[in-house]
Every structure is written in structure tokens, then in C-alpha cells.
Amino acid sequence: MIIEGRARVLGDDINSDYIISSRRKRETIDESRLREFLLESVDPAFAASVRPGDILVAGRNFGCGSAMETAVTVILAAGMSAVLARTFARSFYRNAINNGLVVVECDTSGIAEGSGLAVRIDAGAARVQDMARGVEVIGAPLPAVMQRILARGGLVGFLRAGERLG
Amino acid sequence: MTAQTISEKIISAHCGHAVRAGEVAVCDVDVVVGTDGSGPLAIDYFAQMGGARLHDPGRVFFSLDHYAPPTTAGTRAFHDRIREFAARHGATVFGVGEGISHQILVERGIVRPGQLVIGADSHTVMCGALNAFAIGVGSSDLAAAMLTGRIWLRVPETIRVRLAGARRAGVAAKDVALALVGELGGEGANYQAIEFTGDLAAFTLADRLVLSSLLVEAGAKAALFPHDAVTAAYRKGRASSGAATEAAVEADPRAQYARELALDLASLTPRVARPPAPDDVVPLADVAGVPVQMVFIGTCTGGRVQDFHEALHAFDRAGGLLAPGVQLVLTPASQEVRARLIADGTLSRLVAAGAVETTAGCGACCGTSGVIPGDGMTVLSTANRNFRARMGNATASIYLASPAVCGVAAATGRIPGGLAP
Ligand code: SF4
Numbered sequence: 001m002i003i004e005g006r007a008r009v010l011g012d013d014i015n016s017d018y019i020i021s022s023r024r025k026r027e028t029i030d031e032s033r034l035r036e037f038l039l040e041s042v043d044p045a046f047a048a049s050v051r052p053g054d055i056l057v058a059g060r061n062f063g064c065g066s067a068m069e070t071a072v073t074v075i076l077a078a079g080m081s082a083v084l085a086r087t088f089a090r091s092f093y094r095n096a097i098n099n100g101l102v103v104v105e106c107d108t109s110g111i112a113e114g115s116g117l118a119v120r121i122d123a124g125a126a127r128v129q130d131m132a133r134g135v136e137v138i139g140a141p142l143p144a145v146m147q148r149i150l151a152r153g154g155l156v157g158f159l160r161a162g163e164r165l166g
Numbered sequence: 167m168t169a170q171t172i173s174e175k176i177i178s179a180h181c182g183h184a185v186r187a188g189e190v191a192v193c194d195v196d197v198v199v200g201t202d203g204s205g206p207l208a209i210d211y212f213a214q215m216g217g218a219r220l221h222d223p224g225r226v227f228f229s230l231d232h233y234a235p236p237t238t239a240g241t242r243a244f245h246d247r248i249r250e251f252a253a254r255h256g257a258t259v260f261g262v263g264e265g266i267s268h269q270i271l272v273e274r275g276i277v278r279p280g281q282l283v284i285g286a287d288s289h290t291v292m293c294g295a296l297n298a299f300a301i302g303v304g305s306s307d308l309a310a311a312m313l314t315g316r317i318w319l320r321v322p323e324t325i326r327v328r329l330a331g332a333r334r335a336g337v338a339a340k341d342v343a344l345a346l347v348g349e350l351g352g353e354g355a356n357y358q359a360i361e362f363t364g365d366l367a368a369f370t371l372a373d374r375l376v377l378s379s380l381l382v383e384a385g386a387k388a389a390l391f392p393h394d395a396v397t398a399a400y401r402k403g404r405a406s407s408g409a410a411t412e413a414a415v416e417a418d419p420r421a422q423y424a425r426e427l428a429l430d431l432a433s434l435t436p437r438v439a440r441p442p443a444p445d446d447v448v449p450l451a452d453v454a455g456v457p458v459q460m461v462f463i464g465t466c467t468g469g470r471v472q473d474f475h476e477a478l479h480a481f482d483r484a485g486g487l488l489a490p491g492v493q494l495v496l497t498p499a500s501q502e503v504r505a506r507l508i509a510d511g512t513l514s515r516l517v518a519a520g521a522v523e524t525t526a527g528c529g530a531c532c533g534t535s536g537v538i539p540g541d542g543m544t545v546l547s548t549a550n551r552n553f554r555a556r557m558g559n560a561t562a563s564i565y566l567a568s569p570a571v572c573g574v575a576a577a578t579g580r581i582p583g584g585l586a587p
Contacts, residue, residue, distance in 0.1 A: 013352055013443065015553050022203070023533040023558045026233070027240045029207055041555045061353040064385060065551060066532070067288040069207050069304035090357050090387055091288060095304035145190055145318050155306045159215045165192045165310070165318045 001121045003081045003102060005055040007130075009113040010042065014058055015065035016092060018042050020074045022066070029070060031077035038078050052079035055119065057111045059085065063092020072099050082119055084108050084128060084139075097146045100154035104128060104139035123147070169418035171324040172390045173359040176299040176415055180282045187323040187422070195311045196281040198225055199267050202241070203232040203534070204286030204305045205248045211309035221315035223256030227276070229267035230260065232534045234527030241534075265500025265526045266466045268292045268300075272375065273502050275404030279393050280413030284308065284317055289466050289550065291382045295374035296401075297393040297415055299359075302382065322359040322387045323424035325350075329364040331432035336585035338476060338568035339373035340468060340548065343380035344437040345429060348447025356385030358424060361417060365431065366391065371400040372472040379467045380550050383444035392416060436585060439566040442554040450571060454583030460545040461576040462557075463569060464497030464524075465531045468548020471506050473569040474498070477548070478512050480573030483586060487519060489579030494521035495537045497529030521576075533558025546575045 018041045020034055028034065038047040056075065062085035063071055072095045075083065082102040086109070096103040104119060104126040111117070116131040124147040126139030142150065145165075152158040168186065170178065178184045181191035200208050205228045220226050228248045233241035245262070252259045260270050268290050271277040279297035283290060286308040293300035303317070311317050327346060360381050362374075369377070374391050381389040391397070393414030401412065436450040463469065463477050474496070488494055496516060498504035504526050507513040517523055522537065529536035531549050539545050539562035547557075552564035565581065574582040 017553050026238050067302040067304050098306035156214045165316050
């Protein structure tokens with residue numbers, strides 16, 4: 001699998017409340033409506049600037065805080081294709097795989113806002129190439145069970161296909 | 167067999183073979199709990215997964231705690247969906263005002279030592295105080311466990327936290343917990359479990375719940391206490407407890423830990439987390455004198471009987487009158503907590519002083535129900551998170567401290583520099 005897209009760079013410790021505020025969920029949990037509030041606490045103009053296929057690039061501890069699933073589904077609904085981060089909080093990472101969102105844990109420090117990225121995933125191992133600079137970084141491999149879930153597009157597809165946990 | 171940590175033992179007992187940190191295990195789940203925040207989506211996933219019936223309705227619980235009471239038609243509809251689903255499938259619903267999901271599980275004896283608990287709420291980890299392996303997950307994992315009765319887990323490495331010595335007067339469990347989160351950092355325990363050891367006899371079960379819930383802010387997957395006399399005393403008389411069902415789980419003496427972190431309790435002083443990060447922890451004296459306009463006593467970290475008692479005691483010693491311009495908001499963590507605070511006069515005393523009491527549950531914690539701070543306000547809170555906009559207003563600043571520190575601030579209008587012993 002190869003994913004190409006434009007880097008949208010964020011900092012460290014972007015918690016799930018920043019990705020989508022709990023307060024917004026009072027009216028709806030429909031991610032196609034929540035997407036207009038994506039990352040509003042970090043940058044109110046962010047949601048409107050997202051182009052389909054954009055790749056979120058973050059620092060350490062992306063998705064920390066609440067385990068809310070909408071932090072993942074709102075990123076998918078915004079049309080983003082993957083999230084790269086130096087490290088992920090465990091609940092976000094799990095929810096991402098369960099929803100078929102590609103997440104790669106790798107050294108994101110050299111990636112600049114707006115640069116073109118190519119993410120190659122092969123048997124759970126990921127390589128990220130910064131196309132303008134020709135730099136390549138290697139992502140941490142995905143555990144086997146996560147590869148199987150991701151290959152089915154998430155936990156729903158996995159269970160519907162009759163696959164068993166374990 | 168090789169020596170195991172508490173987490174390794176509980177996971178092994180639930181997957182049917184001995185496992186060690188780093189392995190992936192598929193486990194039977196004893197308790198599955200969702201909230202009105204995570205439940206509606208879990209119900210959607212359950213339907214999408216083709217779910218027709220719950221694997222075991224007796225193990226599935228929902229709590230209407232984040233929108234208690236619902237203040238919009240939308241959140242009211244979440245409650246209706248959950249009630250309808252639970253009635254159809256035989257799951258249990260804790261209604262508006264009954265309290266916070268994991269608080270109810272603990273106080274009603276639904277969660278027991280040795281169990282494996284998953285909750286679609288990050289602070290489910292709090293149940294680790296009862297010597298259970300409890301983790302927070304999202305709605306999709308919750309739905310899969312509702313359907314299959316199982317969850318896959320990576321067996322976590324464990325950080326052993328040694329609490330040594332005796333706390334000085336005025337140093338609360340919250341101060342210990344904040345100090346640890348500050349020491350570990352916001353992701354210092356990511357993917358790892360924490361196991362407490364050392365001089366734990368002086369930590370009441372309420373204290374342990376504070377520690378297990380707050381360590382989520384260091385990324386901990388689980389935060390477990392050993393089973394001891396304090397656990398046994400708390401469990402006695404709780405519904406569904408009983409000698410036959412208790413499975414105290416002890417770590418083996420040679421169990422392997424990722425690392426050990428020691429905290430000297432005797433030299434610890436009160437701590438505060440500065441906005442907007444729970445791991446930006448400093449000594450109370452560093453922020454002394456900061457004016458506050460709202461004080462919040464509540465949540466699954468700081469809304470139990472002991473917390474209110476400590477807050478009231480400190481409030482009274484600081485004059486017992488609400489400072490002009492300060493709003494004091496009280497939200498008991500559960501109906502049981504509220505009933506006890508009514509019976510012993512704590513609530514009436516604080517309400518008579520001018521405090522506002524809101525429905526038991528999450529209250530103002532994450533801006534979904536209860537009182538929202540005004541623009542530019544500074545809030546001092548017994549809660550666990552102080553992210554920007556956490557309480558529903560991005561311009562408010564939230565400091566986290568112990569109930570006693572909050573009690574003093576309610577009476578003085580400022581963060582105190584210390585506590586009278
Ligand atoms: S009280 Fe706060 S932290 Fe605890 S479950 Fe409710 S919203 Fe979450």
C-alpha cells in the first residue's frame with residue numbers, strides 16, 4: 001500500500017479533546033458534521049484548510065487523554081489519509097487501527113508543513129519518504145493482530161468477515 | 167513457571183495460558199462498561215459488526231454520567247438510545263444521577279479483585295485500585311467485547327512505583343498522584359502498567375482510587391494496587407462480594423519490571439498541575455496567590471466522600487465563608503457519595519456557604535454538563551485534566567490540586583502557598 005499526501009504538521013501532546021472537543025459532541029456524534037471542528041482548539045482555521053488526502057504529522061504522545069473514538073473518525077471524515085507521529089497514546093492508536101486509519105510511529109522531526117510525503121506499508125512495516133528532500137524514515141512495525149484488522153479496513157470488517165480475535 | 171507481575175497474572179488467568187510482557191493475548195472480559203459519551207457509537211459499531219445479541223448481558227453496563235442531566239435534545243436522544251438498547255439486550259443502565267461509571271462499578275462491588283475490566287472511558291483504569299486489571303478503550307473495542315466477550319491485549323510491561331515513608335499532614339493522595347504524573351511526564355507510562363508497592367497501609371481505598379485514576383495522565387494502560395487489608399475491609403459488605411469470589415492477585419517476588427520509580431512521601435509537599443497540561447506539576451508555593459474565580463470539587467479523581475470532607479475541613483479552617491467573586495461548584499461522584507454527604511451534613515454546610523451542587527456524575531469536568539467557566543476565568547479543581555477548553559471554555563485556565571487546597575481557595579479567592587498542618 002502506498003499513500004501520498006501533503007504534510008500537515010502539529011506539535012507534541014495533541015490530546016483527543018484538541019482533536020475534537022467533547023463539548024461539540026453534545027449535539028451530534030456524526031463525524032461528517034463534527035469534521036468542521038477538527039483541531040479547533042489548536043487552530044480554528046485548520047478544518048477549513050484540510051484537503052482530501054492530507055497526512056497529519058505530529059510529535060510525541062498524539063491522541064493522549066480521552067479514549068473517545070470520534071478523535072479518529074473525525075480525522076477520517078475530514079478526508080485525511082494517515083497520521084504519522086513520533087509516538088501515539090495507546091487508546092488513540094488502537095482506535096485508529098480499529099477504524100482502518102493508517103498510523104505510523106516514526107521520527108517526524110524533519111518533516112516540514114506542506115511537504116509531499118509518500119508512505120509505503122508492506123507487511124506491517126512502514127517507510128515514509130519526504131519527496132522534496134529525498135529523506136526516508138522507517139516506521140515501527142505493526143503487531144500481527146493489528147495488521148490483520150487493518151487489512152480488513154478495521155474491526156467491523158474484521159468481525160464481519162468471520163475472523164476471530166486470537 | 168516464570169515470575170509474573172500482577173498484570174501478567176490477571177491476563178494469564180483470562181486468556182488461559184501463562185503470558186509475559188510483550189506478548190499478545192486474547193482475553194475473556196469480566197466487566198464491559200460504556201458511558202453516554204461512548205455508548206451510542208458502541209451501539210452503532212455493534213450493529214455494523216452484525217451483532218444480534220450480547221455475549222453475556224450480565225457483564226454489560228452503561229452509565230449516563232457525562233450528560234447528567236441532558237441539556238440538549240441531542241444528548242437526551244443518546245440516553246434514549248442506550249436505554250432502548252439495554253432493555254432489548256438485557257444490559258444494565260445506571261441512570262442520570264447514579265454517578266460516574268467506574269465509581270459505581272467499584273462501590274457496588276461489581277468490579278472485584280482479580281478481574282479484567284474494559285470501559286469505553288479512559289479513567290476506567292481507576293478500578294485498578296481494587297487489584298483488578300482495568301483499561302480504557304474506544305467504542306469499537308467495547309462493541310467487539312459486547313459481541314464476543316473478548317478483547318485482544320498486548321501484555322504491558324510494568325513500572326513499579328514504590329511509595330516510601332509517611333505523608334506529612336496536609337499531603338493528600340492527590341499530591342502524591344500529581345507528583346508521580348509530573349515525574350513520569352504525560353507519556354512516561356504509555357503502553358505500560360503501573361504497580362504500586364511500599365508503605366501502602368496508610369492509603370485508604372479512596373486514596374488509591376485517586377492514584378489509579380490520575381496515573382492515566384501519564385499514559386498508563388492500567389494502574390494496580392496489591393490486595394491487602396485495606397482492600398479486604400472495603401470489599402466487606404459490598405454487593406456481590408464474598409470470600410468465595412475474591413481472587414487476590416500478588417506479584418511474584420522475582421517478577422520483572424521495566425523500571426522502578428521511588429517516591430519519598432516524607433519529603434513531599436502539596437502539588438499543583440498548571441494549565442494546560444496535567445503533567446506540568448509544580449510545588450504549590452510556586453503558584454501561591456494566583457486569584458481564582460471558580461473552584462470545582464468533583465470527578466472520578468476528586469469527588470468522593472473523603473475529598474469533600476477534606477475540602478470542607480480546609481474551607482472551615484480558612485474562615486468558612488465563600489470568598490467574594492468565587493463560584494464553588496460541588497458534584498458528588500455518585501448517588502452513594504451524595505447520600506453520605508447529605509447524611510453527615512457536609513453538603514448542607516457547603517451549600518449554606520453559597521456553593522452550587524450539581525447532579526452526581528461527571529459534572530463540569532469535560533464541559534458536557536454542569537457549570538461552564540466564564541471567559542478568562544481561572545479555575546481550581548480536584549479533577550484530573552486541565553487541557554485548554556476541557557471544561558467547555560477555551561479561554562479559561564484550569565489548575566489541578568488536592569481537595570484541601572481547593573477548600574482554602576474557595577474561602578480566600580486565591581491559590582494558597584501552603585496548608586496549615
Ligand atoms: S469525571 Fe471527568 S474524567 Fe471522570 S469519567 Fe467523568 S469526564 Fe471522565
